[in-house]
Amino acid sequence: MTEPDFWSFVDVAVDRAAERLPGLDAGAMRLVLSLYRASNALVYDLESTVHRPRGWSWPGFRVLFVLWTTGEPLEASRVAQLSGMSRAAVSALVNTLVRDGLVSRRTAEHDRRAVELTLTPDGEQALAEAFTAHHERERTWASALTADEAATLTGLLQKLMAGDVAAAANRRR
Numbered sequence: 067m068t069e070p071d072f073w074s075f076v077d078v079a080v081d082r083a084a085e086r087l088p089g090l091d092a093g094a095m096r097l098v099l100s101l102y103r104a105s106n107a108l109v110y111d112l113e114s115t116v117h118r119p120r121g122w123s124w125p126g127f128r129v130l131f132v133l134w135t136t137g138e139p140l141e142a143s144r145v146a147q148l149s150g151m152s153r154a155a156v157s158a159l160v161n162t163l164v165r166d167g168l169v170s171r172r173t174a175e176h177d178r179r180a181v182e183l184t185l186t187p188d189g190e191q192a193l194a195e196a197f198t199a200h201h202e203r204e205r206t207w208a209s210a211l212t213a214d215e216a217a218t219l220t221g222l223l224q225k226l227m228a229g230d231v232a233a234a235a236n237r238r239r
Contacts, residue, residue: 075103076096076103080096080099083095108207109124111203112200112204113127114201115199116196117196120192120196122196125149125151126149126163127152127200129145129149129163129170129183130185130189130192131181131197132148132149133145133169133184133185136148139172139183139184140183141180142157142160142171142180143180161182167186168185168192168193169186170183170184170235171183171184176183
């Protein structure tokens with residue numbers, strides 16, 4: 067028997083878990099473990115080929131990307147929501163991004179406890195350059211699928227994320 071690799075380990079894990087827990091829903095386990103592993107592999111690839119060489123972490127890129135795509139000052143809590151991160155994580159990252167001259171922060175006018183974040187001109191330029199490389203890597207990943215397969219997968223993921231469990235998970239952030 068060949069040793070499992072990162073991807074084929076999903077089969078081993080599902081088979082072994084099913085042996086130990088007879089009522090296990092192997093399909094659900096395979097789905098979630100496959101999504102988790104594929105997502106981790108993709109993020110690791112993007113982080114190691116695009117973002118780490120620029121001195122950024124994946125979470126740092128996510129914060130910069132949210133600010134870049136919205137194009138307007140956002141409260142830190144909204145950045146956390148849109149990036150899928152906790153407010154504490156965004157708060158900790160912002161210190162580094164401000165120090166690096168990529169983000170500026172100011173107290174919100176409507177609430178002195180709230181902080182608004184904005185990309186600096188240097189942050190705008192750095193993110194645009196990074197996203198060009200990031201998108202090329204996205205295209206490389208997507209090239210494994212036909213356009214119809216990519217559309218089907220995207221639709222299925224949207225359906226999964228529209229479910230009650232995903233909604234509840236997003237509210238806990």
